[in-house]
Amino acid sequence: MFTARDVSKVYHSGEVEVVALAGIDLDLYPGEMVVLLGPSGSGKSTLLNIIGGLDRASTGTVRFRDEQISDYPEWKLTRYRRAHVGFVFQFYNLIPSLTARENVALVAEISKNPMPPEEALEMVGLKHRLDHFPAQMSGGEQQRVAIARAIAKRPDVLFCDEPTGALDSKTGILVLDVLYRINAELGATIAIITHNADIRKIAHRVISFRDGTIEGVERNETRLKPTDIQW
Numbered sequence: 227m228f229t230a231r232d233v234s235k236v237y238h239s240g241e242v243e244v245v246a247l248a249g250i251d252l253d254l255y256p257g258e259m260v261v262l263l264g265p266s267g268s269g270k271s272t273l274l275n276i277i278g279g280l281d282r283a284s285t286g287t288v289r290f291r292d293e294q295i296s297d298y299p300e301w302k303l304t305r306y307r308r309a310h311v312g313f314v315f316q317f318y319n320l321i322p323s324l325t326a327r328e329n330v331a332l333v334a335e336i337s338k339n340p341m342p343p344e345e346a347l348e349m350v351g352l353k354h355r356l357d358h359f360p361a362q363m364s365g366g367e368q369q370r371v372a373i374a375r376a377i378a379k380r381p382d383v384l385f386c387d388e389p390t391g392a393l394d395s396k397t398g399i400l401v402l403d404v405l406y407r408i409n410a411e412l413g414a415t416i417a418i419i420t421h422n423a424d425i426r427k428i429a430h431r432v433i434s435f436r437d438g439t440i441e442g443v444e445r446n447e448t449r450l451k452p453t454d455i456q457w
């Protein structure tokens with residue numbers, strides 16, 4: 227689904243150059259669930275942001291199916307992101323003055339063939355929270371609203387940057403279980419960035435980062451369900 231070749235990213239802040247990615251090659255396949263592991267600052271978010279069309283590589287190429295998205299002008303990149311990519315971040319980013327249903331509806335409105343917000347919220351187990359505001363929900367519930375919002379446009383791929391980073395383990399497992407089901411039931415490719423090595427067991431493949439490079443790729447012969455892991 228994605229082919230990244232020799233992707234590098236250098237940030238310049240004043241005199242200082244930070245090499246966030248130093249020539250990475252990565253393939254992501256349709257329908258797989260991958261976990262990206264690695265120390266803080268090793269380049270995980272930078273890579274997903276580039277593949278997701280939120281940022282641009284300094285050098286190298288990124289293909290999505292038959293399209294070289296690294297060559298896209300801004301408007302095409304926006305269209306690509308809108309049509310194909312869902313994002314889930316550590317801090318939910320819900321609009322506080324909108325209910326769960328309205329937060330999801332907002333994205334559904336700018337999509338071509340969206341799921342009804344109620345259906346997306348039902349998939350994440352929040353049918354009973356449709357008209358609650360973010361402040362009336364727990365962290366895990368808010369994250370599940372954020373996931374419902376991301377899947378409502380039926381994305382081909384879901385990029386999740388530390389989705390359980392702000393949650394206790396019990397709630398985190400619930401959120402991972404939702405992602406696991408979305409991967410199995412909707413067939414969406416899912417990439418999860420985490421610092422938590424225990425989460426690796428739920429992935430088809432685990433990609434390990436170090437200093438802006440990929441240190442290793444491991445395939446899990448047997449996967450665990452999120453409800454079978456603990457940390």
Ligand SMILES: Nc1ncnc2c1ncn2[C@@H]1O[C@H](COP(=O)(O)OP(=O)(O)OP(=O)(O)O)[C@@H](O)[C@H]1O
Nearest residue numbers: 237239244245246265266267268269270271272273
């Ligand atoms: N906008 C930016 N400007 C300057 N440097 C940046 C910027 N974004 C990231 N970096 C630097 O690039 C490097 C890689 O950052 P990145 O966020 O990709 O790492 P990460 O592996 O996702 O880390 P974490 O697990 O802490 O989120 C880090 O050294 C970071 O400080």
